[in-house]
Amino acid sequence: MSYASLSVKDLTSLVSRSGTGSTSSPKLPGQNRPVKVIPLQHPDTSDEARPPSIPFDDILSGWRAKIKRMSLVDWVETLFPCFRWIRTYKWSEYFKLDLMAGITVGIMLVPQQAMSYAKLAGLPPIYGLYSSFVPIFVYAIFGSSRQLAIGPVALVSLLVSNALGGIADSSEEELHIELAILLALLVGILECIMGLLRLGWLIRFISHSVISGFTSASAIVIGLSQVKYFLGYNIARSSKIVPLVESIIAGADKFQWPPFLMGSLILVILQVMKHVGKAKKELQFLRAAAPLTGIVLGTTIAKVFHPPSISLVGEIPQGLPTFSFPRSFDHAKTLLPTSALITGVAILESVGIAKALAAKNRYELDSNSELFGLGVANILGSLFSAYPSTGSFSRSAVSNESEAKTGLSGLITGIIIGCSLLFLTPVFKYIPQCALAAIVISAVSGLVDYDEAIFLWRVDKRDFTLWTITSTTTLFFGIEIGVLVGVGFSLAFVIHESANPHIAVLGRLPGTTVYRNVKQYPEAYTYNGIVIVRIDAPIYFANISYIKDRLREYEVAVDKYTTKGPEVERISFVILEMSPVTHIDSSAVEALKELYQEYKARDIQLAISNPNKDVHMTIARSGMVELVGKEWYFVRVHDAVQVCLNCVQSSSLEEKKPSFLRRFSNNNGSSSYNDLQSYNTLLKEPLLPVEK
Numbered sequence: 263m264s265y266a267s268l269s270v271k272d273l274t275s276l277v278s279r280s281g282t283g284s285t286s287s288p289k290l291p292g293q294n295r296p297v298k299v300i301p302l303q304h305p306d307t308s309d310e311a312r313p314p315s316i317p318f319d320d321i322l323s324g325w326r327a328k329i330k331r332m333s334l335v336d337w338v339e340t341l342f343p344c345f346r347w348i349r350t351y352k353w354s355e356y357f358k359l360d361l362m363a364g365i366t367v368g369i370m371l372v373p374q375q376a377m378s379y380a381k382l383a384g385l386p387p388i389y390g391l392y393s394s395f396v397p398i399f400v401y402a403i404f405g406s407s408r409q410l411a412i413g414p415v416a417l418v419s420l421l422v423s424n425a426l427g428g429i430a431d432s433s434e435e436e437l438h439i440e441l442a443i444l445l446a447l448l449v450g451i452l453e454c455i456m457g458l459l460r461l462g463w464l465i466r467f468i469s470h471s472v473i474s475g476f477t478s479a480s481a482i483v484i485g486l487s488q489v490k491y492f493l494g495y496n497i498a499r500s501s502k503i504v505p506l507v508e509s510i511i512a513g514a515d516k517f518q519w520p521p522f523l524m525g526s527l528i529l530v531i532l533q534v535m536k537h538v539g540k541a542k543k544e545l546q547f548l549r550a551a552a553p554l555t556g557i558v559l560g561t562t563i564a565k566v567f568h569p570p571s572i573s574l575v576g577e578i579p580q581g582l583p584t585f586s587f588p589r590s591f592d593h594a595k596t597l598l599p600t601s602a603l604i605t606g607v608a609i610l611e612s613v614g615i616a617k618a619l620a621a622k623n624r625y626e627l628d629s630n631s632e633l634f635g636l637g638v639a640n641i642l643g644s645l646f647s648a649y650p651s652t653g654s655f656s657r658s659a660v661s662n663e664s665e666a667k668t669g670l671s672g673l674i675t676g677i678i679i680g681c682s683l684l685f686l687t688p689v690f691k692y693i694p695q696c697a698l699a700a701i702v703i704s705a706v707s708g709l710v711d712y713d714e715a716i717f718l719w720r721v722d723k724r725d726f727t728l729w730t731i732t733s734t735t736t737l738f739f740g741i742e743i744g745v746l747v748g749v750g751f752s753l754a755f756v757i758h759e760s761a762n763p764h765i766a767v768l769g770r771l772p773g774t775t776v777y778r779n780v781k782q783y784p785e786a787y788t789y790n791g792i793v794i795v796r797i798d799a800p801i802y803f804a805n806i807s808y809i810k811d812r813l814r815e816y817e818v819a820v821d822k823y824t825t826k827g828p829e830v831e832r833i834s835f836v837i838l839e840m841s842p843v844t845h846i847d848s849s850a851v852e853a854l855k856e857l858y859q860e861y862k863a864r865d866i867q868l869a870i871s872n873p874n875k876d877v878h879m880t881i882a883r884s885g886m887v888e889l890v891g892k893e894w895y896f897v898r899v900h901d902a903v904q905v906c907l908n909c910v911q912s913s914s915l916e917e918k919k920p921s922f923l924r925r926f927s928n929n930n931g932s933s934s935y936n937d938l939q940s941y942n943t944l945l946k947e948p949l950l951p952v953e954k
Contacts, residue, residue: 300898456605622662767781
């Protein structure tokens with residue numbers, strides 16, 4: 263019997279419609295009542311039906327509807343997010359907390375993230391203070407996060423140093439400064455464009471394991487680059503570990519004890535204070551005060567003992583930064599790759615931290631609006647001699663632990679930076695370089711995420727491989743190549759997963775009408791002659807060949823599972839469970855048509871279960887519903903199984919009955935008792951347990 267050629271009339275002889283709108287199989291001998299099947303409503307594909315919508319039109323219509331609903335207050339809050347907390351500010355409750363958080367972060371920011379990271383970027387320390395001044399005030403107005411602390415960060419400073427080192431010699435300080443300021447402008451423009459076009463989602467394709475591996479390797483490179491201030495001699499300026507180590511070993515004969523002892527002492531003090539501040543909540547102020555303590559201690563020793571072998575910061579200009587526009591854009595094209603990389607870091611680090619803090623403090627934050635705020639801060643900061651700024655994990659954590667409630671804490675931090683620029687720069691010239699280096703090493707030591715590597719090894723070997731590849735490549739081949747290789751492998755894994763989706767053979771759980779993966783539920787059983795397959799991904803041109811190959815394999819491999827039902831020699835039905843399929847494209851539909859024709863040539867009937875609205879509409883417009891037959895589309899897998907099993911049983915009965923009759927007549931009317939008994943049992947066996 264060929265099921266692939268069954269007409270509606272033929273199928274109706276097996277499955278008849280009841281007056282209630284459900285479909286019922288006829289009563290077979292031994293059945294108490296027919297089994298009900300829920301009819302699937304097919305979409306209208308006529309010319310009068312609504313034409314298919316273009317996704318871009320849906321996005322535009324959604325934006326237009328949202329704009330129409332916005333009031334004047336909504337517009338003001340969208341353009342200036344600070345009004346969201348200004349309108350609801352509780353002075354008696356919030357001001358004290360914001361004041362303490364702002365002061366704490368300011369004390370931490372001046373020596374650590376401002377001056378130390380400016381040296382890491384290859385710039386004079388004053389430009390770290392400039393980068394911590396104007397951007398903070400701008401972000402407080404345009405930024406959405408109420409706890410995020412922005413300014414120079416270690417990773418961005420290393421990227422700046424690496425980019426500028428490839429363009430200008432280290433002796434060309436003026437050119438270095440101009441390029442760093444131009445880089446801030448380019449980063450701000452890119453961030454604003456991505457925020458306005460809502461393109462922040464692009465960065466989601468980069469795995470967290472790639473970011474962790476890249477950050478860990480960069481932290482090691484940063485730490486090694488600062489060792490020169492401990493050793494007392496210069497080492498090669500590089501973002502690769504091999505030249506750094508070779509340079510350190512080559513200059514070992516120039517080693518000096520005074521800076522090493524002072525730097526090591528300050529580093530130990532910083533680590534102890536940081537650890538105690540994390541471990542005990544009542545002493546968490548030690549964590550924020552650690553950098554200031556190191557600076558005060560180092561400055562005091564340098565001022566009292568005047569050790570000649572310890573280099574000092576030197577003269578720092580006093581006063582606030584003045585307005586200036588970048589003088590030249592000659593190197594803008596060369597700086598674009600680095601600006602794109604810094605923008606990516608801003609999305610991954612800053613926006614990620616901001617969203618986590620917003621969720622923790624129970625307020626909403628739009629990632630694209632946040633990205634736009636960071637962009638405006640960098641653009642305006644570049645007009646006041648700032649190099650690229652972004653959100654800092656360590657400072658933001660301190661801000662949140664200090665219970666900052668609004669952006670006012672950021673304004674207070676900015677005021678502290680301004681006061682430092684106006685009144686404290688004469689004192690800064692006595693700060694030892696090894697003290698700033700100790701602060702940087704202490705800060706980046708927490709970025710070496712070996713715990714993440716151990717976790718990935720235990721949980722997911724593929725992600726551990728990504729972490730290892732990215733970190734190793736970054737260490738030995740440099741930051742840019744490390745990022746490109748890590749992102750490339752990350753995208754390759756995404757593409758591989760998409761092109762090779764998970765496909766499962768389903769079986770029925772005993773005593774239920776639920777069908778689940780037979781590998782996950784070994785107790786689930788299948789039916790002879792029927793294969794039920796679930797595709798757990800969108801179906802499109804890149805994965806349809808893989809899906810077709812797997813379906814062909816299942817025709818042969820399905821017999822290894824526990825089966826029930828009549829004994830048959832081959833597969834007669836393939837049921838596709840399509841509820842997880844969110845999208846199907848034209849290439850996939852054409853391939854399914856070819857698969858159907860291939861099945862039809864082998865007398866195999868294709869049945870489709872529970873396609874969603876969009877998938878069903880695409881299939882209907884392609885003509886596949888008429889090709890396969892409307893009667894072979896079902897709401898539930900269980901319905902499809904009932905109809906297919908009904909067909910298999912009916913075919914089995916017709917094949918068995920003549921052989922029994924022939925055997926009966928050949929025995930002169932005296933049939934064997936066992937043959938008759940087995941035939942009666944087959945007739946009386948219910949098709950499926952009837953649902954109540």
